[in-house]
Amino acid sequence: MKKVIWIAVWLLFPAFLYAQENQIQGKINQEIPIDPDVKVGVLENGLTYYIRHNEKPEDKVELRLVVNVGSMMEDEDQQGLAHFMEHMAFNGTRNFEKNELVSYLQSVGVKFGADLNAYTSFDETVYILPIPSDDEEILNKGLLVLEDWASNVLLTDEEIDKERGVVIEEWRLGQGANQRMRDEWFPVMFKDSRYAERLPIGKKEVLENFDYETLRKFYRDWYRPDLMAIVAVGDIDVNEMEKMIKERFGKLKNPENPRPKQLFDVPDHPETFVSVVTDKEAQFTQIQLVYKQDLEKTETVGDFRRDAVYSLYNGMLNQRLSELQESADPPFLFASSSYGNMVRTKSSYSSFAVVGENGIEKGLKTLVRENERVKKYGFTQGELDRYKKTVLNRYEVAFKEKDKTESGRYASEYIRNFLSDEPIPGIGYEYEFYEAVLPSITLEEVNGLAANWITDENRVVVIMGPDKEGLTMPGTNDILEILNEAQSEEITPYEDKELATTFIDTMPTPGKITASKELEEVEATELTLSNGMKVILKSTDFKNDEIVIRGFSMGGRSLYSEEDDLEASNAGEIVAESGVREFSPSDIEKMLSGKSVFVGAFIGTYNEGMSGSTTPEDLETALQLMHLYFTAPRKDADAFSSFVNKNKMLMQNLMASPQFFYSDKLSRILSQNHPRGGYFPTVAEMESIDFDRSFEIYTERFANAGDFTFFFVGNFDIEQIKPMLELYLGSLPGSASTESYKDLGIRPPAGPLKEEIKKGTDPKSTVTMIYTGPAAYDLDESYYLSSLGEVLSNKLIEILREEKGGVYGVGANGSMTKIPYENYTFRIGFPCSPENTQDLINAALAEVEKIKKEGVSDEDLQKIKESQRRERKEELERNSYWVSALFYSYYYDLPLERVKNFNEKIDALTSDKLKETAKKYLTEDHFIQVVLMPEDN
Template identity: 50%
Template sequence: MFNTTRLVTLLIIGLVNWGYAQPSLQEKLPVDEKVKIGQLDNGLTYYIRENKKPENKLELRLVLKAGSILENEKQLGLAHFIEHMCFNGTKNFEKNELVDYLESIGIKFGADLNAYTSFDETVFMLPIPTDKEEYIENGFQILEDWAHNVSFEHEEIDKERGVVEEEWRLRRGAQQRMRDQYFPVLLKGSRYAQRLPIGKMEVIRNFPYEEVKTFYRDWYRPDLMAVIAVGDWDLAKIEEKIKQHFGRIAGPENPKKRTYYDIPDNEGTLVSIATDKEASITQVQLIYKHEQNKTKTVADFRRNLVHSLYNSMISARFTELSKSAKPPFLGGGSYYGNMLADKNAYQGFATIKEGELEKGLKALVRENERVKQHGFTNSELERTKKQLLVSYERSFKERDKAFSGSYLSQYMNHFLKESPIPGIAYQYETVKNLLPTIQLEEINALPKKWMTEQNRVLIVTAPEKEKAHLPDETQLLKLIEEVEKENITPYEDKLTATALMEATPKAGKVLSEKVYERIDVKEITLSNGIKVVLKATDFKNDQISFSAFSQGGTSLSEDDNYQSAVYANTLVREGGVKDFSPIDLRKLLAGKVVGVAPYINTLEEGISGNASPKDLETALQLVHLYFTAPRKDQESAQSFINKYKAYLKNALVDPQAYYNDQLAKLMSQNHPRGGGYPTVEDLDKINLDKAITFYQERFADASDFTFFFVGNLDESTLIPLVETYLGSLPNLKRQETWKDEGIRPPKGVISQEYKKGKEEKSTVRLMFTGKAPYSREAARDMQALGEILTIRLTESLREEKSGVYGAGAGGGLSKRPYENYSFSVSFGCAPENVDELVAATFIEMKKLQKEGPSAEDLEKVKKAWIRQWKENLKKNGYWMGVLQSAYRNAFNPESVLDYEKNLKKVTAKSVKKAAKRYFNFKNYVQAVLKPEQEQ
């Protein structure tokens, strides 16, 4: 019988495709019509786009085609230093007025207001609320001031020298020291090797005031600048503001030439072997450098699709290899992409067990040679095409729900690198047309083109103790040559199953319903006892998020089975479900948008996941299988344990890891379940059978689980699926809860000093803990206390004393496993400044106890909270968190709508009271990390 419905469908598809005729490969890629690009007479470029999500917010960026690469020898670090100075006084905002003003309208320094400096660019980020004309005007004035009106007061320059040095200090460690060894090899003959943005501290400490002003005058100029404005405001008004503020900036009369530097080619293979006492793991990188190609035409776009397909397929191969019974490395991969400056690169990397460098390097080269000799298979390509197409399809479906921030990097890259911005509608249609034309042969030809004997760099980084046993340069190159001559067997792509479940389980049914009308949330109870909470939203077109929890967790495990219980969830995720390994699941679910992950933590077990509405049934099938059919796989379990042991072997040589481990033990009074890094002996206690049994026990009874679904829900579709796949889960009618494991922090005043590492830097943490009754009001007061103290410490420790790059404070209250609070302050600094900065911290804390917060600081915090709350109300993730918290802590979720009203209860008096209650100077821990040998 002829199917008339199918004929109509085909006609519709045909008409749609006729509307998007396949473009010629030589055709230039268009510019998205929804972005307006202009240029002022002085050379400044601007990008503007009107976008309604989030509401009442405009994202501004000032982008400069200048960075550390343009510094002369007297200026090393000054491009980055200027970025700092832009926040320390301009023509219209003296000293710290700029940050103070922005915080007063709800913009957080660091979280919202920020900037970065790289080799070739500097970018300033400024989100501005649009609910008042004054905010918008001042936002553009700030951007203009950064462009040409920075004050550079000498006193402020001298203060900022210390702040920048503390930023440099924070970054120091084994990875940075080894990078300093191999960068001159990787970038041999290039200016990039000597122009790291952080610069040199002897320059930062001593440069003359005029030197930083010279760099600013030379390179902060309109012909090298772009202003990007995307958000909820009228496009014409945005353009008017840009012309008003930036049109009056005069360009220099004799501008310095903006030189673009390259990375020279190299003959043969360059090798760097870098070791460090504090390196915890051996790593290898094999890099093949190539000239970078611009993307201007449809042919270029198609080329990038080919590269994306290759990268996805080689990544899948490496993932599969790393999960084998005896993996040759802890992790590895290869990909082709941007490197730096004028270079792309085909890069291979592997993290390798101690003493197995030769084995790991050979495996890395062998897997790439396997593709070079035999290529990929048709089945791999078809799966990957499906997955790539669905990623573009999702972006296309969400095109009217995209947040303004999602466009910013696109426009920045268009300005900085001439990257295309054709828009997602064009991209999606073009991808649909081009993917069928991409053949396996052209992908399989790429490794021969990419893996060349010239322009190659081999980098090995390793713990210093391995140095004597590492192969030398000649031996390493010989290892690569040996593998290249091997006759390598082809890859076999195995998967026979076509469905997750052969039979549909017997469905349960909905017994009752409850509605929270104010927030449009429905709670249903299924016949097996499961509660399901539904929140339909229109925030995303192609997203459903879900989660579930039940009380219990590893707290219910016996001591002799604790390690097996802790890793039960991990071993199940490594093993898969039913007859499917994780590799099988990835292949089976290609082209579907599904993610499901079970978890077991200390007090709970549960599930989290997401799906496209069309793939929700598949996701719920996976949920059902994770409850009823976890897969036990001895090989994958042993693979995980062996890799983790190898990682742990040297983990604690890293000073920060050692410090965190010791701190966890201190704060739990060495409780065996108190946290910190596990030992190899701990991992030896894991028994797969016991782990699977514990997992099954935690998920054996679904009756006490609560599920949450948030997103683009259609109840007529969702409820039958929930009845089928959740309503059919087992019901043992158990009454379970978590158990208090008895972990408690120490009492009294404890000052502990740890010595580890050779860098002249310290980490300081102050921790205040104790019993305290839980209430949501008290929790809000503590949150305010943390944010206000952070503001105070930024002013005191950073701006006044120049002693830290940043300081953070915060805490919380908990009802489980007992009512308690914890509050901490942390910062990094020079070892010799620890005592002074701790004393200054205590002064600020005691001021809050005596005086409470200023009205200005409290108002800053509240405004930021309210702005964030209003934005969050349009996010699925926020609603998921609200509903979970309400059901965990037994409060009415409708109270989320009373947030602004309830904030009125947070007063200077209540925060002062919180400071008195939680800052107990007779009961705290001071833990300081210092270098092993202080200078």
Template identity: 45%
Template sequence: MKNIKSTILLASVSLALSWSFQAAPTWAQVSQVKATTKAAAEKNLPLDPAVRTGKLPNGFTYYIRHNEEPKKRVTFYLANKIGSVLEDDSQRGLAHFMEHMSFNGTKHFPKNELVSYLQKSGVRFGADLNAYTSFDETVYQLPIPSDNPEILKNGIQIMRDWAQDATLDPTEIDKERGVVLEEKRLGKGAQERMQRAYLPVILNHSRYSLRLPIGTDEVLNNFKPETIKRFYHDWYRPDLQALIVVGDIDVNEMEKTVKAKFSDLKKPAVEKPRTKYTVPLTGQNQFIAITDKEMTVTVAQVFMKQPALDLHTASQYRQSIIRGLFNRMSGARYAEIMRQANPPYLQGGADLSGFLGGLDTYSVYAVAKPGELEKGFKTAWRETERIKRFGFTQTELDRAKQSFLSDMEAALKEKNKTNSDSYVNEYLQYFLKGTAAPGISFEYDLVKNDLPGIALSEVNAITKTSIKSTNRDVMLLAPEKDKATLPAEAVVNTWIKDVEAEDLKPYNDEVSKQPLLANAPAAGKITAETKDAALGTTTLTLSNGIKVVLKPTDFKDNEIVFSASAPGGTSLYSDADFESAKNASGMVESFGVGNYNPTQLEKYLSGKQLSVSPYISERTQGVSGSSTPKDLETAFELIYGYLTEPRKDADLFQGIITSSKAGLANRLNDPNAVFQDTLSAVLGNHNVRRTGPSIAKIDQISLDREYAIYKERFADASGMTFTFVGNIDIEKIKPLLEKYIASLPAKNLGEQAKDLGIHIPEGQIAKNVYKGSEPKASVDLIWSGAFEYSAAEKIQLDALKECLEIRLIERLREDESGVYSPGAFANNSKFPTQRYSIFVYFGCDPKNADKLVASTLDEINKIKTNGPAQVNIDKWRAESIRSRETAVRTNGFWLGYISGQINDKEDLHQLDTYTKDLNSVTVESVKATAQKYLSGKNYIRMQLLPEAAAAK
């Protein structure tokens, strides 16, 4: 598929409480868990009673749940306990290849008819319709409309076809070889080369280290159709499969259909045993140091491997809570180190989380500043040693408990508005790994019952079992130029011993007792109020000139999102001040707010569900964030504080500057960074505001100047408009608006952003960047120019982009097998001038770049000459309608729409013409749009090619 998830993520994902949350079980079940016998604690937790589950006589499992978020939608997942670890030597890569082939022809949908049919039904290829293959599993996902009986019927048939009726046509297999090899090519680079070296070590030379899902070139190029058919026959069988169905459906009817459709799945006459592979613990320590010329940083990471924590029983759940508390407190410690005036490394941290093959790992890592590996590593290890030696403090645990419970309460409040995808993912883990899925009400009661009784000694005890001196792997990754200076294993072991011998002091948990704000706001007034019944909004005018748009919704029970903006931004400052202006909001925010430095602020906000961030963009400044209704006043405090009581910290500033310079030291090693910097410079006509980062630019940043610019940008809030969307009580929010927003300073300066005259240059430009050693190319094609800005024209442009992308997928990928995932996107703007840009991009074999560009231009010429195929317009229109149906039921959509319309000075009722504008798109209109915007008059071709190509 388009977005195959076939890579291992070694930054481990925590197993503890990684599930999402669901509806309530019965009180009898909750009482059963609260019955505190050891036998009850060791019982498997019950499955969420809101899901209908069963197993057919052939071993096929199903999970079905009714859920109306989103309405008129249903999500199907076909889960298979089948992954690359099951391949024999002649099949390496074929588990993943089989996943591709499921989209290239099944019994009821030959060749590519499956994808085409779903696109016409409003299902987006790659974004909605997708799949992934990993070591132990292959999962297909299909979200479809549930209000059309024909689509629903065919959706179930597709799942049945995927289960056992792929056609595996030899011609289609040969065509797909190129696609999979191009996907493999995209992954090549420093990380992939280094991964090949270290995976066998950290996976203890287990079967996992020999079965990367992407496979080998030798197998992918040469396997016979019979080989993949054998894999399919052996492993795609009902006892290893489950269908998960969650959505706006009738559970009883769906269960009948599933039984009728899937009961005839056949098991092989001779079943191969499904071996459960593991990564063995050897009791040995290992060390590996790897360098690569394209690596940009030096990383030291220590893995301490141990048996995994399963999550089946109440006692295991309690242990997972303890682990969650441990990781929260550990994370806070390491975050505090990064907030020091001069952080000892670029990044650092430690946590206890899931690994692979039945293991968990306590992992400590440091991304070192150039030449400071020892300092960075020792700092990271020192905090782990401090935790091991002294444990955490009671105040740290109290905050972690408060935060933990707050997260659970927030999830509980949204139990009736949980998205179907969350349930699907939960049942997926239940089937694949047996991970408990009892439902949010059940989980909340477990947490509420267990959390108070968890003692500090229990959390600290984790260090005794997790921070170990055996089964410990040390890995160093670094730029090749630093190879000679990398320490040997004995040296790193000495560093560890040095830290362990230090006279460490226990952690001192300083918590401020001051109020957040130094000065209480002087409340203003609401001076005017208007309502828009059609839009469902209330607009308030405040005494300082600020306007506030409120849109109450019932999409989420526990969510309010907001943003505010006023014209100005960095456009009002000279090039000499640009770096200070651009970095002002991020840096000043990092200094804390009001009476609190960043560490004190982090502790103050513990247990609160909110986020607030000021920003300064090129043409606006403002603030954005989210909150629960419960924590809304704290969010208002932060808004007021960031805009009126910013902090200035010379030590923190210098630390950020030092770290930023260190982070750029090896940037030019990375081919993609070099290409993106060049692309940005060309598209920005080499304006200094569009060129890439550099140490010289960092040197232009002045603390005094950026602080002054920050205060200037927020000194006059009179031109600002706030938008709030979500579970808003208008009468309750009004006093908060008067206290914290109507009190913001207003000078009525009437500032407007400036037109800097920066846009994509006119004419035809071709530029190659030669960087990197792998035989792969990245191609970007860009068309740009003046745009006739209107709602209808934007829709015509979107239709053109989508019809072009459909054809590029069909031709470059399916017909020519030359790319993995070609893409197209279109931008348009109203201010400072009305302009558009259309991008086409893909990765490929450098030898094929010219041919694929020619094919792209040929498809564009066909659209300009004949227009797109009507069927492609129909696909785009169906996708647009279906996407909009679900989007308008989210707070994020309305926040973006309202604030965007206000910033662009557009009518808030523009949505009223959406359907009309959508239906006005025709073959002829897209043809005319292509002729207008893809004329080739302004056309840029940018390519990243390997260094070897420069000599040819």
């Protein structure tokens, strides 16, 4: 009977879709509706608001103040002041004096930078404020903060002058090869447009010297309700929030004679613009191929359907580009194409690639050739059918997670709706729309896009690369000739090969579950399989359609000799580039069309394992891939050559970058130049890898499944998935014998040690200060070190950033580890101006000494305790957190109850414990300081 009903449903399904499509066609000119779950309104003064009740995460609301103005509205003497104004919102308002705002928000568990933040771009400024919603007073104060930002920033002379240093430090962070090259190619890309003249960071001379009134004028002109939106998404009462917004923001007034808000065009041009730029510190060679298009807004149902056609085109072409990266001699390290908004007044179709230093011609020709291939022959029906499944699956997963979607995602959608009219019909509408429309989109529709997008008009080519002795970059005429040659080539159609329908043809012989144990401390179950493998299962309802997977076995590359280290270090990535059985990575991607599956294997220094994610529906497919990564890794010489050649592209000029150079030198210092200390490999080392030996090491590491422990956390029924675990994991070869890791003897130098590294031409430095040494691993001590890092981060933001104006960002963190030996590390780091390094180092060390002598204030202690409580509450509702927590419990052999007992640990934390921790671990004889300075200093 059931079979008959199923056949009837199947026969009726095409008619159902046809009816849906006809319904869509009948509404083609109708406006896209607004999600009924969000309340959208406009106050009399023009301020827009978006309010939505959402309980993920619980007891929290995401607040945003959106100002529809950025750097494009700056006058000549205001360049950089839209961004400067964003900074000043945190430096004194009518209701929150200087430092009081950040201090108050920290006291209710909001972290500065990680939670409390803001950004400024060409056309908008957005303030981000996530706060607890379970306390009415906090909620009211949160709205008061937004009201102050909107209309009550004080902008005192003193605070403006203090903040100049912080903004200059942010400007300094952006300096370097990419900035210098961008300053050359941006005026070409945006020729005769204001966009070329209004980078949000502004001009240093303006930031240092502008009159106070110039900034106040910008605030008066543009911070006004008709250019603003309030977004409130979270665990709130919508009607009550609407009432509060009306009361607070309805009283804001617009200027009597408001300055008109303008949009600035990017002019069309019949010719191709070319910009070839180089820099001695450029670490990569990059290609941009841009076709400017008229702006297309999405307002009607027909527009929405058009965007669906665009997404299919973009996705299929990116799959082709990804496939080309697998060739033995790949044309690029990475490549992608997309159609989308360029700026507020222009769209673009663009292709991008990172190539080797001598690969510009090959890379550019490949991009042009693949675009021309689509233009001439189009995509195949097989490609279209597969990618339709991929797109529909994406919407289906989002639809299933509708009630488990985090508030921040909704807030971002509403910001885009306010700024650029992006539709917000809701995932229910979108899923139904795509389910109805995708079957009707034809190959001819998709293939017809290329002729409109790929033209000789409005085309821009940008080449960025290293200025290097012996390396000749092409000129403008060379680039134009390459374009013409590529367009004139004989091109054959893309060949879409036949693919298997399943990863495993013959099912393995299942193993058995030989033992089961309830882990009551974490509400999980531990299974032992007949091959010795342990599987820990935690069923949750945090997400409706998510399962997160992680597994490990001890050993890793530590079990191999120094001679085998390169082979062992790269074995996991080489197999990832190769695939399983006869299936390449692109084959696997195609076979997974319509599924949500990610599985990857790795070999680390002291362990090997797998990680992945999937859905309950696709769990069996994920397990099949896991089985094959154990039993049938693909040995492919072309894939190995591809891996080596792409890494050579990556490594060719990496050390030209001061930051990569510094990172490499820091690794060498901290490992005392140990040959296996974790530094970047050279081109010669990549060329020396023995493929056969690397593959052999991989198979050895995954030969005994009985030595592995796997964790599955997500929405599944334990009894239902047991047979699949027995079939795909229990069938793996294995025994109860286990391995451990080998201590390679990598140790930091004894302190005190101070070193200076010189690299780069920009006036910018990086400071790293580390306290490290052997220490008996202790859960409490590790927690104290971590908490000490949080306290010190807050204090250093207060002192180095707010008081001294010497840094843009600064942080401290501490931890302990048991593997490969028991030790601790406490790190302080910040970028700054070279002339300020010693003063800032002294200030940071003075704060360390102060904590060692006096401990921390109760106010500072309560800030981090409240932040930890809020953070842990959210973490306990995430599958990814539980996988990590379970993994470390088994990896370090830690008690499981530590996960649930964390709040008790927070409650017991005292100033004296942090004081004693600082005295015990932050000692001069374990102190290492490494500073990056420019070469001419």
